[in-house]
Amino acid sequence: xxxxxxxxxxxxxxxxxxxxxxxxxxxxxxxxxxxxxxxxxxxxxxxxxxxxxxxxxxxxxxxxxxxxxxxxxxxxxxxxxxxxxxxxxxxxxxxxxxxxxxxxxxxxxxxxxxxxxxxxxxxxxxxxxxxxxxxxxxxxxxxxxxxxxxxxxxxxxxxxxxxxxxxxxxxxxxxxxxxxxxxxxxxxxxxxxxxxxxxxxxxxxxxxxxxxxxxxxxxxxxxxxxxxxxxxxxxxxxxxxxxxxxxxxxxxxxxxxxxxxxxxxxxxxxxxxxxxxxxxxxxxxxxxxxxxxx
Amino acid sequence: xxxxxxxxxxxxxxxxxxxxxxxxxxxxxxxxxxxxxxxxxxxxxxxxxxxxxxxxxxxxxxxxxxxxxxxxxxxxxxxxxxxxxxxxxxxxxxxxxxxxxxxxxxxxxxxxxxxxxxxxxxxxxxxxxxxxxxxxxxxxxxxxxxxxxxxxxxxxxxxxxxxxxxxxxxxxxxxxxxxxxxxxxxxxxxxxxxxxxxxxxxxxxxxxxxxxxxxxxxxxxxxxxxxxxxxxxxxxxxxxxxxxxxxxxxxxxxxxxxxxxxxxxxxxxxxxxx
Numbered sequence: 274x275x276x277x278x279x280x281x282x283x284x285x286x287x288x289x290x291x292x293x294x295x296x297x298x299x300x301x302x303x304x305x306x307x308x309x310x311x312x313x314x315x316x317x318x319x320x321x322x323x324x325x326x327x328x329x330x331x332x333x334x335x336x337x338x339x340x341x342x343x344x345x346x347x348x349x350x351x352x353x354x355x356x357x358x359x360x361x362x363x364x365x366x367x368x369x370x371x372x373x374x375x376x377x378x379x380x381x382x383x384x385x386x387x388x389x390x391x392x393x394x395x396x397x398x399x400x401x402x403x404x405x406x407x408x409x410x411x412x413x414x415x416x417x418x419x420x421x422x423x424x425x426x427x428x429x430x431x432x433x434x435x436x437x438x439x440x441x442x443x444x445x446x447x448x449x450x451x452x453x454x455x456x457x458x459x460x461x462x463x464x465x466x467x468x469x470x471x472x473x474x475x476x477x478x479x480x481x482x483x484x485x486x487x488x489x490x491x492x493x494x495x496x497x498x499x500x501x502x503x504x505x506x507x508x509x510x511x512x513x514x515x516x517x518x519x520x521x522x523x524x525x526x527x528x529x530x531x532x533x534x535x536x537x538x539x540x541x542x543x544x545x546x547x548x549x550x551x552x553x554x555x556x557x558x559x560x561x562x563x564x565x566x567x
Numbered sequence: 568x569x570x571x572x573x574x575x576x577x578x579x580x581x582x583x584x585x586x587x588x589x590x591x592x593x594x595x596x597x598x599x600x601x602x603x604x605x606x607x608x609x610x611x612x613x614x615x616x617x618x619x620x621x622x623x624x625x626x627x628x629x630x631x632x633x634x635x636x637x638x639x640x641x642x643x644x645x646x647x648x649x650x651x652x653x654x655x656x657x658x659x660x661x662x663x664x665x666x667x668x669x670x671x672x673x674x675x676x677x678x679x680x681x682x683x684x685x686x687x688x689x690x691x692x693x694x695x696x697x698x699x700x701x702x703x704x705x706x707x708x709x710x711x712x713x714x715x716x717x718x719x720x721x722x723x724x725x726x727x728x729x730x731x732x733x734x735x736x737x738x739x740x741x742x743x744x745x746x747x748x749x750x751x752x753x754x755x756x757x758x759x760x761x762x763x764x765x766x767x768x769x770x771x772x773x774x775x776x777x778x779x780x781x782x783x784x785x786x787x788x789x790x791x792x793x794x795x796x797x798x799x800x801x802x803x804x805x806x807x808x809x810x811x812x813x814x815x816x817x818x819x820x821x822x823x824x825x826x827x828x829x830x831x832x833x834x835x836x837x838x839x840x841x
Contacts, residue, residue, distance in 0.1 A: 296653040296716060297668070304675050388787060394790070395593055435592070499772055515681040532686055
């Protein structure tokens with residue numbers, strides 16, 4: 274569709290190159306170059322010989338450092354699974370529109386736009402030991418001791434969920450409501466029940482969007498930083514890998530080691546993406562077999 | 568039919584719960600910023616606006632706001648100026664390296680800012696711009712230029728190529744086509760891109776934080792440092808600062824929502840085949 278409207282000339286003339294040049298140069302100088310420089314810097318430790326893996330070796334031999342990978346996974350994985358499953362459930366059931374949809378979606382944009390720093394400050398107050406939630410639960414007699422919901426693992430999960438759920442939900446809602454409703458009607462006409470429609474017709478169509486959504490949410494929450502510091506326990510149970518990288522860069526002033534940790538963080542995210550893509554490949558085969566010829 | 572009703576009810580209850588929690592989080596900050604003292608009661612016993620004046624003088628908010636606005640407007644301007652021509656070419660032309668180019672523009676949006684922010688900070692400090700206002704602008708632009716490109720792109724695709732051809736046939740030069748045909752038709756696109764880049768820049772934390780020095784903290788970074796230093800300043804004054812930040816973001820957001828649907832404000836996934 275979009276193809277038809279574009280110019281048939283496929284050559285890149287001078288005008289096209291001049292138009293693309295500024296932004297392309299920007300991305301190359303400020304994104305690609307720093308990335309490569311980061312890899313280079315990580316191999317040039319502050320002390321010791323040039324070109325050595327010293328930074329990587331010290332990361333993986335120091336339990337205080339390499340455990341951050343486990344900690345980050347423990348935060349990112351449950352959060353991503355919960356966010357995507359709930360996002361799918363709600364987006365799927367709202368695919369034909371619901372009452373006050375515009376208002377609801379507008380409210381959901383708020384946490385995304387306000388950003389995690391503001392949310393974390395609010396979470397500290399609202400879920401804190403003296404916060405409204407604990408007061409309410411105590412007042413209702415449901416609990417006798419205030420719940421510890423901030424400055425620990427739960428606080429970070431709450432903050433990540435508040436940030437990621439609206440994002441994932443709106444993304445999936447946009448995606449699912451773009452699916453042709455006549456497919457569903459045909460399935461219903463052929464006698465399929467709601468569950469069969471979901472399992473056999475809609476899920477295979479949603480799967481690609483679902484995988485992208487999961488990948489985005491996972492990668493985003495794997496880089497968790499401000500909430501892990503503000504509502505978490507940055508020295509203990511929520512010391513994520515970005516905190517480790519930040520501390521090396523701005524507390525120890527060892528940019529080389531910090532770059533190494535950033536590279537490791539990037540590789541973990543890449544690894545997760547590859548796994549997700551592989552799972553998606555298997556999923557497609559399975560569903561195609563189920564549906565038969567499409 | 569009753570099962571359908573139950574599902575609907577479950578959905579509303581959950582969404583309502585989420586929204587109530589969200590409203591609680593936001594209004595706790597607002598109430599706290601107006602509280603004289605507040606401890607363990609549903610509402611503070613007395614209200615005051617003193618914390619706003621306190622925050623304004625003690626956090627040098629006038630200065631911080633000026634810097635934030637300057638950075639935000641500079642980012643919007645530069646992102647639009649260099650994103651506009653790129654979006655035009657990507658919408659209109661087909662060439663062999665286009666998918667690679669699109670991926671390159673997409674990466675800064677896909678990869679978390681914390682991951683590339685640290686190497687970027689290393690590089691910018693090496694060139695001596697780290698910790699300065701230009702350094703923050705340069706860093707925040709990294710995801711904002713692609714964002715502007717991807718928002719402008721579909722707007723260009725909606726403008727029929729026939730209009731450009733007609734103008735050309737009637738003897739318009741490239742510059743005239745740009746000034747008289749494209750620019751007026753692109754006003755909604757430019758507004759949308761500008762507003763979304765603006766709101767994202769004001770609320771951008773990671774890159775602004777990694778690049779900020781003493782005199783180049785944006786509002787959200789200053790807010791983070793004050794929450795982080797918890798206990799040094801009264802929590803009410805920090806909440807007052809947070810309210811000022813919130814008002815700033817929400818006012819841009821309210822204008823932005825006149826132009827875009829909320830679902831468009833997150834990533835645009837490719838639509839499934841129709």
